[in-house]
Amino acid sequence: MSGRNGENGDTGPVPRLVAPDWGGDALVVAGLAVPDRPGITTVPVEGNPRAVAVSADGTRAYTANHDAGTLSVVDLGSPGLPVLRTVDAGKNPCAVVAGLTGDQVCVAAWAGDQVRVFDKEGLSPVPLPVGAGPCAVAAAPGGQASLVCVVNETDATVSVVDVSTAGSPSVAATVHVPGATGAIVVARSGRFAYVASRGEGTADGWVTVLDLDAHGRALGAPVPVGAEPRALALGPGGDRLCVANYGSATVSLATVDPGTGQVGTPRPVSVGPHPVAVDFAPDGTSVLVVGQTSGTLTAIRVDTLAATHLGTPVGAVPAGVVHGPEGAFAYVGDQATGDLVTVRTAPRETDEIPTGAGSKPVNVAVSPDGAWAYAADSASDKVAVLDLDTRRPGTPVALGAPHQPWDVAIAPDRTFACATSPGSSSLLLLTPAPGETLTLDGAVTVTPIALAPGASPYGVAVTPDGRYAVTADSGTATVSLVDPKGGRYTIAAQAVDCQQPTGAALSPDGRTLYIADFARTPENQQGGKIAVLSRTGPGQWQPLDPIDATAGRLSGPHEPALSADGLRLCVANYQNGTVSVLQRATVDDAWAFHMAVAKTPTAMQRPYGLALTSDGGTLYVSNAAGQRATVEVFDISTNPAQYRRTITVENNVPIPPGLALSPDGQYLYAAVSKTWMSDNNALGTVYGTELAKNDQQMAIVATSPHQPVDRPTGLACRDDRTLYVVNQGRDEAPTREASLAVLTLDGTRLAVQESKTLPLDKAAMPYSIAAADDGTAYIADFTSRTVTVLTSGVTPVPVGSQGSSSPWDVAVTDDGAYACASDRAAGAVHCVRLAGDHEVVSLAVGRDPMGVACAPGGARAFVADHGDDSVTVIALSGAAGAPEVVATWRHPLIVGPESVSVSADGALLFVTSENNGAFLMLDTATGTPLFTVPAGRALAGSAPDPHLATPRVYLADAEGSAVSVADTTALGLVGPTKAAFDLRQARR
Template identity: 80%
Template sequence: MSGHNDENGGTPVGPPRLVAPDWGADALVVAGLAVPDRPEIRATPVEDNPRAVAVSPDGTRAYSANHDAGTLSVVDLESQDLPVLRSVPAGKNPCAVVAGLAGEQVCVADWAGDRVTVFDKEGLSPVPLPVGAGPCALAAAPGGQAGRVCVVNGTDATVSVVDVSTPGSPSVAAPVPVPGATGAIAVARSGRFAYVASRGEGTADGWVTVLDLDADGRVVGAPVPVGAEPRALALGPGDDRLCVANYGSATVSVAIVDPDTGRVESPTAVAAGPHPVAVDFTPDGASVLVVGQTSGALTAVRVDTPAAVHLDGPVGAVPAGVVCGPEGAFAYVGDQATGALVTVRTAPRRTGEVPTGTGSKPVNVAVSPDGAWAYAADSLSDKVAVLDPGTLQPGTPIPLDAPHQPWDVAIAADRTFACATSPGSSSLLVLTPTGGGELTFDGAVTVTPIALAPGASPYGVAITPDGRYAVTADSGTATVSLVDPKGGRYTIDAETVDCQQPTGAALSRDGKTLYVADFASTLEGQTGGKIAVLSRTGPGRWQRLDPIDATTGQLSGPHELALSADGLRLCVANYQNGTVSVLQRATVNDAWTFHMAVTKSPTAMKHPYGLALTPDGLTLYVSNAAGQRATVEVFDISTKPAQFRRTITVESNNPIPPGLALSPDGQYLYAAVSKVWMGDDNPLGTVYGTDLNKNEPSMTVVATALSQPVDRPNGLACRDDRTLYVVSQGRKDTPIRDACLAVLTLDTTRLAVRESKTLPLDKNDVPYSIAAAGDGTAYVADFAGKTVTVLTSGVTPVPVGSPESSRPWDVAVTYDGGYACASDRESNSVHCVRLTGDHEVTSLTVGRDPMGVACAPRDARAFVANHKDNSVTVIALPGASGVPEVVTTWCHPLFAGPESVSVSADGTLLFVTCENNGALLMLDTTTGTPLFTVPAGRALAGSAPDPRPTTPRVCLADAEGAVVAVVDTTALGLVGPAPAAFDLRQARR
């Protein structure tokens, strides 16, 4: 193949191509391989019966040995029409030719004349030399500037060595006997050793004889037995492997060669189908391709195993030769029966790319279970890229909105949701189809942020096969978080809550203590009610502690509650006596004591209902219905007594005090007005808001029942600075309307709704006020049900280390959902978390700086990329002892800073990407043996195989190329024939 170093090679010049004779048409055929799967065929007439061809090292000349014409034709390969520059006499019956010799000489064998002739590059200055009887094959060291030519003399079974090291003055040594010599011969790239095949008698073994060309062809050691009737042999690119096609025994002999001594070890026979007739090494030397003449079979044999893979179906009717393409992804077979050049895909290759946007930096990819589309996390934007790996077309990116910037993505097996991590905002983003059903390539998507623990900084994410959990690796908090992305729900029962009429709720910052206000039907102006105190003992489990009674808290119909961030100040709105009780304690372990009552004078507060407290616990907002107006009274409670500061009007001519909520940053205040006194055949109610920094006297409308799902809204809470939870009571009397929790996502102004969704509540429970946790969990006090409804994302952080000494990075889940495996870059370990029971953690020491981790799709193994150890560790889940254990660690020179790993859908291939490397490594998952290296981009990051075992494809995030590369991982596959009467046994490159 001209343009590449090979047996006639030299400095690569021009496009890659194949040059071969067409005996029947007396022509020389050139197949251009610029597009390797679609050869471009050209031909030029030469003289009678061209039997062999050679190509000059610079790729500018082709030489045709014309058997019946007795000539050598010199063809100009630089010209489009391939003109014959000259045809010169070359003996009676020239049958073989070799180029790439010292001084650009060319040597031609004359079978009938028992001689060879040495020409210069242009076919001039012939020098004839006598050799043995019936010279039929020539070979020289590949790469150009060969100093010796080996001549197989078929009639007298000898080999002659021709010295061409001095251009114009060749010489020949005495013939060396090689009994039964065939035309199968190869010379090492070093130029020192030649390997000659000899036929056996009948079914007897054939032989390979090693000749030392530095000693005029002296035989090295004893001949090496191979199979019967060896027809072809080839040396690997490193001169360290020898493969022989044994026509009579239907095998290929694979042997290790010592390049320094030329000695061949005992070969291993590999079944290759009937009558193997030709072999050729792939460019990386890892495999050899074999064609069977009578079966039409193509076999790829890995030389280090050795193991054979057979192409399904015949590659031709009577294939006679095979040549590997320039990059090893394709091979070419000449079919004698049909006169066709058959193209075969022999190795994985990049098939294309999908852009992810200008300035993007995709770092991880997830492919949908049906393989129809994929998501890519663009780490430099607030978007998830959408792409079609089949058509290589991009879709419309999914906005996550600031401050969310994705790092990893995962798609649920049932396609009802996907997840993306946002390290900077410590959030998990849940992507769901807006109209329900399944996610699609171009369907509308709703994004719901789920807050993890503050500072969690999640990187990797995986989803369990049953879709129950999304699992994140939290680099900031040294945890693995188990998240219910569909939202969980449970009820704290009435016996545990122990309240007659729950009306308000407040939650400690750590989420472990819940306070519930019990209105208890207290008469106006009288003391009564209590605050229930509940302690969380586990996921969904609470126990009742001693309550704060009416006397201790100076309570009178307690309604909403407000708790300071430090948990040391609790405020209670006393609906019946128009005050707010402020309770204090010195530490979180102390009992609550009454500190003061907040009142307003001279105009009293009437039915204070809603409360909001700034994070520092110093400014209190109280809803009021005095004077037939719904207002918010602002108090400074840093002093005793509290100081009134100002009034904010919510709604005039409204006798009902609103529920209140303050954004976590303390900048925006929101109020919910239900309007229950009005006729309610239709939903009624309004949510208001104000920017407190502007000190405006009144609030503006954020949402109304006409446009949003707010129907008789009672309580509300800020899930975060952009999300409002609003309790809509609906109506249990005719006309019946369902209660719900409205989740309002605000736009950039934070005073208007961008989108909304609802979570159902039981209208018969009469849901009242709500408290929200930092992870998005909502606690709704049920007035009639005497319970607390908990709507939760189900975030369960499992500690796997300490933030000072651990940095979880990537995570994968086993095929059965039994374990989550998180790599830990700081502690050089992998934490295996049992996903059932008590979430037991087994930490295993692996290599330094483990980054990527992947689980096999069909067995309980995990693979870990050890970035600084240049290795891959294999973990069994569980191991022989019943707990996770390290099985082995693979090292290889190709593992240069491995960063990510993934496993093919059939479980046979491990895909590895390395730091700042544009090549994909493909490994055998059983042995760790590198099988292929596929150039696929500039700096590959995460990879995602197609989940379908029948679709051998993998998508790779190219962080520097701003694309997702798509690689076809097929090892053997028929591409198609092209009309070209090639004799690939004589093909040259």
């Protein structure tokens, strides 16, 4: 295809086509630098040029001028494309081949029963007699061929001409064939020639294989094809043969063994009437066929023989077809109108973007602007970043251990992206710098959001408004709605009903909140209470009967602590230096006072913070006796409690610290606030100790001003590596904002790896904090009498029952009405209404449904039924206004489907199958398979380009460590260009 451009004087290589114009006595050169808009240059030559050839280096074109009996030599490398010379070529020359050994050129003179062999410049002619009526010549492509096959139409023979010695051609063999039609092709190896014949005295068609290494000996009997074979072509790999059967409206496709030349049994494919020309795509995956009398253009997949017909005729009398550069466009010559018709061709793989050695990408998300993409690498803790413009990888986003991503999604406004991590039951939130949007190479912050324990989320999608990320949780039979911006709400003072809330504890199921009310009443100066709230819905709490000072033996309660089974409640009594222990037999029983924990002979002073082991047996109490901040350790499994030891936190501190115990019970942390000091700088320290070592002194974990610790009053362990620290800041001048510090600890768990802060209301005077398993934080607000709730924003919606349900993939309609989740265990798709009460409609589909996708417009969803070799179609607003199954598509090409996606225009459904290196394209209106497109080794998830004008799809190649790029263009006309080409003789 590459050569030298002569129409504008540029001598750089450009793609082009050259072909003769019979009626116009000209050579036509079409420049294809812009493939959909050919630039045409016409070069006058002598009468009735029937054929053209191009030298191996692309600098010369040769036309065989039938009526003039001449050969014209055109300089393709010079401006204006001058004709260098026109020389005698014998009587009625009709075929020419170039690029032979020594750059020789061979011309067939039909009426002279001879060929003439010239040098590259059309000089030094050598005539050589051959059979009667030589009408076609062919040689191995690629240059330096030493043998030329000459088809002699009149006596039905093929002359094998040896041109290995320049200037001394000879006939090496003459082979009889049954009624040659003039269609012949030579394999790239130069060993085998394939000749089409109509049969002697019959319309039956045949292909004869000649072994040129054996003097043209025919290999076995001719292979039967359709009637009147007019044209044939070999695929670029030499392993496929296509024959246009003019008389039977078919083409014959057969496999070829390039090593032996053996042709397999041809398989017929119906096309338009009178197929006259065929051409393979450059990648060999499809072949184009043009019908002469019908104007029909047909594209055929060579692997499946699936045929697609262009609905609009490509011309009145089209006579030839040839692919352009990269195969994205093809060109058809219309004899009746003198037009060169440009056609968009069939889908094909165009490129691949590597995702890193050893990677296993399984899902892809394309940015809304189509410029870049993320790919989830299931074999690492990274998300690959891909530049879709340059087709190069960017710097991966590290998610951190133990997160290994499975699916990935990008918010429409690019304010965040997210990836699921089934192994860690987390959603990883990827965010840009504040006020920015995600870009190809911009900084990204990764924040894990814990879902329910054991959730194992696989699929993820983002609602159109960017409000939620929606996950399909295979382990908990839920669909989780996650607020990626982080939820925050306030439990109002009326619900809290406390005068001075100082501490909070949460039941294991997250439904009951205990709030310590430090306030003394006029009747009881040592009073206070524990308020009890029950969660009745998202962000909704209802007060229950409180635990009053008398029932709980309370005296200025400061912080509560609850055992993991919810049966033991401890309360620090700031006023009298004790801890009240309450118990109950079941979670439905009322609380009863069990015992008071005290230290003798040196009493505790102002016990503030509490930490309780999960079994409720060991209690840690903060103390400030003797101007020393300590932690007192008690065994409360017996009554009375037994004092065990003292851990020093910091000397010369009159205020007891807040405490937190890691979920695994191995580390204890303390927060010391120096609120009595008037220093203008941030003041405070977080300490920690590994309990198994029995150290007497805690070590510094974080201290101001190096870490965001500013008058810390309470802390909680989010998990074994994350600390929440409540900073009161400074109310007096100079003021400093109250905040919640989120400290991520390093591997030692006694030093800070990274940190961030979330602003709090300074006027509310945030005090202590409780953390739920899902990361939700409850902060007691002393002054405003409220509780601030910082949530992970996770709302799980049950869609089945654990054990019998396993949600796998999820898709959201672009109107935001539904999230559709496939359920592999239940053989169902759960349609969750996103607004209101999250109503779930479950629909039975095929066995083991995996991928699910929603069509543009929100009308339909498609489901890959992996176990049933089918695709289920769901109407989301069915006859009764609710989701319903409306169709199930089955076809031999739908085998083990795993994932589905829909093109931006809604016309195409892309289906990938288990361990298959090709994807299938279906018509979304009818379910008709259109093309199977090879695009990798083992394709997993796919993501179409979001732009209607960009017909591409990106596919994760799990075994190829790459994302494949495929052009999904369907057959379609682009437009005609005035150029009287005979594309049957076109050369690239």
